[in-house]
Amino acid sequence: MSIPIRIAITGYGNLGRGAEAAISQSPDLELVAVVTRRDPATVTPANPETPVVHLDDVADLQVLVDVMLCCGGSKEDLPVQGPLLASMFNIVDSYDTHARIPEYFASVDAPARDNNTTAVISTGWDPGLFSINRLIGEAILPEGATYSFWGRGLSQGHSDAVRRVDGVAAGVQYTNPTSDAVARARSGERPELTTREKHTRHCFVVLTDGADADEVEQAIVTMPDYFVDYDTTVTFIDADTLAAEHDAMPHGGVVIRSASTADCHDHTMQFSLELGHNPSFTAGVVVAYARAAHRMNQGGDFGAKTPFDVAPGLLSPRSPEDLRRDLL
Amino acid sequence: MSIPIRIAITGYGNLGRGAEAAISQSPDLELVAVVTRRDPATVTPANPETPVVHLDDVADLQVLVDVMLCCGGSKEDLPVQGPLLASMFNIVDSYDTHARIPEYFASVDAPARDNNTTAVISTGWDPGLFSINRLIGEAILPEGATYSFWGRGLSQGHSDAVRRVDGVAAGVQYTNPTSDAVARARSGERPELTTREKHTRHCFVVLTDGADADEVEQAIVTMPDYFVDYDTTVTFIDADTLAAEHDAMPHGGVVIRSASTADCHDHTMQFSLELGHNPSFTAGVVVAYARAAHRMNQGGDFGAKTPFDVAPGLLSPRSPEDLRRDLL
Numbered sequence: 001m002s003i004p005i006r007i008a009i010t011g012y013g014n015l016g017r018g019a020e021a022a023i024s025q026s027p028d029l030e031l032v033a034v035v036t037r038r039d040p041a042t043v044t045p046a047n048p049e050t051p052v053v054h055l056d057d058v059a060d061l062q063v064l065v066d067v068m069l070c071c072g073g074s075k076e077d078l079p080v081q082g083p084l085l086a087s088m089f090n091i092v093d094s095y096d097t098h099a100r101i102p103e104y105f106a107s108v109d110a111p112a113r114d115n116n117t118t119a120v121i122s123t124g125w126d127p128g129l130f131s132i133n134r135l136i137g138e139a140i141l142p143e144g145a146t147y148s149f150w151g152r153g154l155s156q157g158h159s160d161a162v163r164r165v166d167g168v169a170a171g172v173q174y175t176n177p178t179s180d181a182v183a184r185a186r187s188g189e190r191p192e193l194t195t196r197e198k199h200t201r202h203c204f205v206v207l208t209d210g211a212d213a214d215e216v217e218q219a220i221v222t223m224p225d226y227f228v229d230y231d232t233t234v235t236f237i238d239a240d241t242l243a244a245e246h247d248a249m250p251h252g253g254v255v256i257r258s259a260s261t262a263d264c265h266d267h268t269m270q271f272s273l274e275l276g277h278n279p280s281f282t283a284g285v286v287v288a289y290a291r292a293a294h295r296m297n298q299g300g301d302f303g304a305k306t307p308f309d310v311a312p313g314l315l316s317p318r319s320p321e322d323l324r325r326d327l328l
Numbered sequence: 329m330s331i332p333i334r335i336a337i338t339g340y341g342n343l344g345r346g347a348e349a350a351i352s353q354s355p356d357l358e359l360v361a362v363v364t365r366r367d368p369a370t371v372t373p374a375n376p377e378t379p380v381v382h383l384d385d386v387a388d389l390q391v392l393v394d395v396m397l398c399c400g401g402s403k404e405d406l407p408v409q410g411p412l413l414a415s416m417f418n419i420v421d422s423y424d425t426h427a428r429i430p431e432y433f434a435s436v437d438a439p440a441r442d443n444n445t446t447a448v449i450s451t452g453w454d455p456g457l458f459s460i461n462r463l464i465g466e467a468i469l470p471e472g473a474t475y476s477f478w479g480r481g482l483s484q485g486h487s488d489a490v491r492r493v494d495g496v497a498a499g500v501q502y503t504n505p506t507s508d509a510v511a512r513a514r515s516g517e518r519p520e521l522t523t524r525e526k527h528t529r530h531c532f533v534v535l536t537d538g539a540d541a542d543e544v545e546q547a548i549v550t551m552p553d554y555f556v557d558y559d560t561t562v563t564f565i566d567a568d569t570l571a572a573e574h575d576a577m578p579h580g581g582v583v584i585r586s587a588s589t590a591d592c593h594d595h596t597m598q599f600s601l602e603l604g605h606n607p608s609f610t611a612g613v614v615v616a617y618a619r620a621a622h623r624m625n626q627g628g629d630f631g632a633k634t635p636f637d638v639a640p641g642l643l644s645p646r647s648p649e650d651l652r653r654d655l656l
Contacts, residue, residue, distance in 0.1 A: 021590035025470045101656050102649070127656045129464070132640045133599075134655045136457070139619075139643040140612045142353045261612060262349035265605035270598070271461075277593035281468075284589060288467045306641075308651050312460045313636035315467040321430070323636050327462045328429050328455045 004030035005294045007287075008053075008061055008089075010081060011071035012036055012043050014249070015094065018283025019069050020046055026287060028317040032064055055081075062088050067290040069093075071283075079104065086119040086304070087111035090293040092286050094124035101127065101306075109304035118297035120305045123289040124282040125273055126150070130255050132307050133271040137257025141267055144259020147185040149177035149198060153251030153278065161226045162203050165219045167211030170239060172246045174202045177253065185256045188266050201232040204246055206239050251278035288315040332358035333622045335615075336381075336389055336417075338409060339399035340364055340371050342577070343422065346611025347397050348374055354615060356645040360392055383409075390416050395618040397421075399611075407432065414447040414632070415439035418621040420614050422452035429455065429634075437632035446625035448633045451617040452610040453601060454478070458583050460635050461599040465585025469595055472587020475513040477505035477526060481579030481606065489554045490531050493547045495539030498567060500574045502530045505581065513584045516594050529560040532574055534567050579606035616643040 007029050009016045016034065023031045024046075033051045036043045040052040053061060061068075068089035072081050074097045085091050086108045095104050101122055112119040122128065126148070134146050151174065158173035181198045184191045203220055207213060217234040221227050237245075254272035261267065275281040289307070292314035296305065313323055335357050337344045344362065351359045352374075361379045364371045368380040381389060389396075396417035400409050402425045413419050414436045423432050429450055440447040450456065454476070462474050479502065486501035509526045512519045531548055535541060545562040549555050565573075582600035589595065603609040617635070620642035624633065641651055 018589065018591065024590045098656065102653050105652060122656055129597075131656045135640050135644055135651060136616075138655070139616045139640075139645070140609075261346065261605070261608040262352045263346065263605065263608050265603075265608045267604055267609050267612075268602040269457075270600045272598045272600075274596040275593075276595055277589070277591065280589040280591050280593045281595050284468045284595075288464075291467075306652055306656055308641035308648065308656065309639050311637050311639045312463050312467075313634075316463055317467070320636065323463060324433060324634055325430050327466070328426065328450055328459045328634055328636065 002028075004028055005291060006030050006032045006064060006066045007069060007290055008033040008035055008065045008067075009069045009071055010035040010055065010058070010085060011077060012045070013071065013073075014279035015283055015286070016069075016071035017046070018277075018280040019071055019287055020050075021280065022284045022287040026317065029287065029290065033061055035061070035068075058085070059088055065089055067092060067293050069286055069290060071286070079107070082108045082119070082121065083111050086117055087115050088117070090118045090297045092120045092123055092289045092293050094128070094282050094286055095122045096124060096127055098127060105304050105306070113303045116297075116302050118293045118302055118305060120289045120293045120296075120307070120310060122306050123285050125275075125285060126253070128282075128285055128307055129271065129273070130253070133255040133257075133269070135308060137255070137259070137269050141257055141259030141261065141269070143262075144257055145185075145190040147193070147198075147256040147258070148253065149182055149185070149256075150253035151175040151177050151199065151251065153253070153275075154246075154249050158201065158203075158226055161223060162205060162220060165216060165223075167208055167216040167219075169206045169208040169211075170242055171203055171205040172242070174204075176200045176202060182254065182256075185258060186268060186270070188258055188268065190258050195229045196231060199230060201227060201230045203232065203234045204237050204242060205234055206242050207236060248276070249278045251275045251281075291315060291317065330356075332356055333619060334358050334360045334392060334394045335397060335618055336361040336363055336393045336395075337397045337399055338363040338383065338386070338413060339401075339405060340373070341399065342607035343611055343614070344397075344399035345374070346605075346608040347399055347615055348378075349608065350612045350615040354645065357615065357618065361389055363389070363396075386413070387416055393417055395420060395621050397614055397618060399614070407435070410447070410449065411435045411439050414445055415443050416445070418446045418625045420448045420451055420617045420621050422456070422610050422614055423450045424452060424455055426455060433632050433634070441631045444625075444630050446621045446630055446633060448617045448621045448624075448635070448638060450634050451613050453603075453613060454581070456610075456613055456635055457599065457601070458581070461583040461585075461597070463636060465583070465587070465597050469585055469587030469589065469597070471590075472585055473513075473518040475521070475526075475584040475586070476581065477510055477513070477584075478581040479503040479505050479527065479579070481581070481603075482574075482577050486529065486554055489551060490533060490548060493544055493551075495536055495544040495547075497534045497536045498570055499531055499533040500570070502532075504528045504530060510582065510584075513586060514596060514598070516586050516596065518586050523557045524559060527558060529555060529558045531560065531562045532565050532570060533562055534570050535564060576604070577606045579603045619643060619645065
C-alpha cells in the first residue's frame with residue numbers, strides 16, 4: 001500500500017460520522033482532521049486523537065489535506081461551504097437538491113478551476129448511484145422507460161415538514177413504493193405512472209398535549225408539495241413507541257429500465273438498494289469518490305465533476321491490473 | 329445534433345446484427361460499413377445500402393470510420409482481429425474469456441498506443457455492467473461479500489458442449505440460478521456458496537436415431553469443466569419441440585453486494601438483468617461504448633481501456649449539461 005490519501009471532514013453530523021466510519025474500513029485513506037462550525041472543544045470524533053479544527057481556520061489545513069469531504073446539508077451548508085472549500089481543497093459532497101444542481105455545479109466549478117482543485121459534487125445514491133443507472137439504462141437501451149422508486153425509507157425532509165405542523169410534538173415519515181406500481185414497471189408494459197400511483201407516505205406522529213388529532217391529520221395530508229399529491233396515512237403513537245420503533249434510518253429503492261431493442265426484444269435492467277442506515281451508506285459513497293477526486297486532481301482534471309464524469313475504476317483502492325484480473 | 333459518429337462492424341453474426349439494430353436507434357451514430365471474412369456478396373445487411381467490405385480490405389476504411397465494433401467471438405476471432413483492428417481504428421469489443429483478459433488487454437494495448445487509437449475491450453454485461461457493479465459494491469462497502477448469479481439463460485458454450493456429445497442431434501443448455509442461494513445471498517447472512525449450490529443446468533436434447541438416452545445423459549452430466557460440478561437435468565425432446573420452444577436466447581442474472589459499514593449497519597446493493605435476447609442487449613452495450621471510445625480518442629486518451637476506465641457520461645449521446653439537469 002502506498003502513502004494514504006489524507007482526508008478531512010467538514011460537518012460532524014450523521015453523514016460526517018458515517019464518513020469517519022467508512023474511512024476506518026479503508027487502509028488507503030487517513031482521516032487527518034474534522035472541521036466544524038461549532039466550538040471544536042465540544043466535538044469529539046470516534047477516534048479522540050483526530051484533530052478538530054474550526055471552519056474559520058480551515059485554510060490552515062491546505063498543506064495537510066488531499067481531499068475535503070463536505071458533509072453539511074444541501075439547504076443551508078453546502079451552497080456556502082462548497083464554493084469556499086473548493087477554492088482551497090479537492091472536495092467531495094452529496095449535494096442532493098436535484099432542481100438546483102446546475103446552479104450549484106457552476107458555483108463550485110469556478111473556484112475549483114481558478115485554484116486547480118477537483119470538486120466531485122452530488123455523490124451518494126440519489127443523486128449518485130441511481131443517477132448513473134438512469135444514464136446507463138437510457139444510453140444502452142434508448143427506446144424505453146425509466147422508473148425510480150424510493151423506500152421503504154425514512155425521509156428527512158418530509159419528517160421535518162411533519163414536525164413543523166402545529167400540534168406535533170415529534171414524528172417521522174416513511175416513503176413507501178407502491179408494490180403494484182413497481183410490479184407494473186418491472187413487467188415490461190411500460191405504464192405511465194402518476195406521483196400518487198408510485199409512492200405512498202406514512203407518518204408516525206406524537207401529539208402535543210391537548211392537540212386535536214383530526215386537525216393535525218388534515219394539516220399533514222393537505223400540505224402542498226409534501227403530501228397533497230400522495231395517499232398519506234397518519235398514525236398517532238406515544239413518545240416511547242417513537243423512540244423504540246422509529247429511531248433507525250433505513251432507506252433504499254430501485255431504478256428500473258424497461259426497453260426494447262430495434263429487433264423487437266424486451267429487456268429489463270434494475271439497480272436496487274436496501275440500506276440499514278441511509279447516512280452510513282451515503283458516507284461510503286462519498287468516501288469512495290474521495291479516491292477519484294484525488295486521482296483526477298493528480299491527473300490535472302480540475303473543476304466541478306459529478307458521478308457522470310468519474311470512471312468506476314477511480315473509486316477502488318485497487319490497481320487497474322488487479323481490477324482487470326479479479327473483477328472484470 | 330452534431331455530425332454523427334461513423335461506425336463500422338466487423339463480424340455479422342448475432343452480435344453484429346444486434347449492433348446494426350442498436351445503431352438504428354441512435355441518431356448520433358451512423359453505420360458506414362460491415363466488414364466480413366466471408367465473400368461480401370453473400371452478406372446482406374438489414375439496410376442493403378450499407379457497404380460490405382472484406383476483412384482483407386479493412387485498411388481502406390480508415391479514413392471513413394471513427395469507431396470499429398469488433399463483433400467476432402472471443403475464442404477464435406478477437407485474439408487475432410482485436411490487435412489488428414486496434415492498429416488501424418478505435419475499437420470496441422465484448423471479449424469475454426475472463427481468465428485471459430489481462431493477456432488480451434496487453435495484446436490490444438500495444439498496437440493502440442503505437443497508433444494513437446483507443447480500444448475499449450470487454451464491454452457487454454459480464455464482463456461489463458456486472459463487473460462495474462462488482463467493483464462499485466466493493467469500493468463503497470469494503471467489508472462484505474459479492475455474489476454473481478447468471479440466468480435463467482441460454483449458455484452458448486454449454487449448448488455447444490452438449491451438441492458435441494455422441495448421440496446428440498441437437499440441443500440447448502440453460503443455466504439457472506438456485507433460488508435458495510439467491511435468497512441467502514440477499515438475506516444478509518453472507519453464506520459461502522459452492523458452485524453446485526449457486527446454479528443448476530438444464531439440457532434439452534434431441535437424440536440421433538438409435539442413440540441410447542441413458543448413455544447420452546451420463547456423458548453429459550459427467551462432462552468435466554462443463555457439467556460435473558453442477559446438478560444437471562437432461563430432458564429429451566423432439567426436433568419440433570426444440571424449434572418451437574427453444575429458439576430464443578434469453579439471459580440475465582444478478583450481482584449482489586451484502587455488506588456492513590463500520591457503524592454496524594447492514595446494506596444490500598443489487599444489479600439485475602432480464603434479457604429477452606442476449607446478443608441484442610450486449611450489442612446495445614457495445615454501441616454505447618463506441619461513443620466513449622470516440623470521445624476518449626478525441627481527448628487524447630489512447631491505448632486499451634475497459635469499462636472500469638470509462639466515465640458513465642461518455643456513454644450517452646446527451647451533453648453533460650443536459651445529463652446533470654435531467655438525470656442526476
